[in-house]
Amino acid sequence: MFRNAGELANERGLDEVTRTCFDECIDTTDKEAVLEKLAALPKNHHAVLLCMSYWEETETDEIKQPVSTAEIQQALHESSLANLGLSDRAVQNVLTDLETMGLIESWIESRGRGGRVKQHETTFDPRWTEDALDQRGPPTTDESS
Structure with missing residues (x-):
């Protein structure tokens, strides 16, 4: 990472490595790690993401x-991914798996008389999901889970 930060500083014509160079290298490394995880996920996980x-x-x-x-x-159910045939229970299991992997965060939100709702949010930039699919290819029904 330090070498990459040094190379980035050289590319920018800087005499020394700055905090910005180092931060950009960390961001790049984090993105690559997440994309690697995402690319290895089964099709059902990709569909939910x-x-x-x-x-x-x-x-x-x-x-x-x-x-x-x-x-x-x-x-x-409304998208082209409906042909995967994921039941509501299967979706809940996938969400639990994604949370265990650290790819999403989940919590229960109380809405008073409206009841409780489980909320989910990705721990990474959600646009990276598409980047990972570009590496792997879109989920199809002929893949195994």
């Missing part, structure tokens, strides 16, 4: 996070 990552708001075109379990399940 895609549904978490593409809840775009119409006004700002930003990814809406956190999302509830119900929103993820609804997105799965």
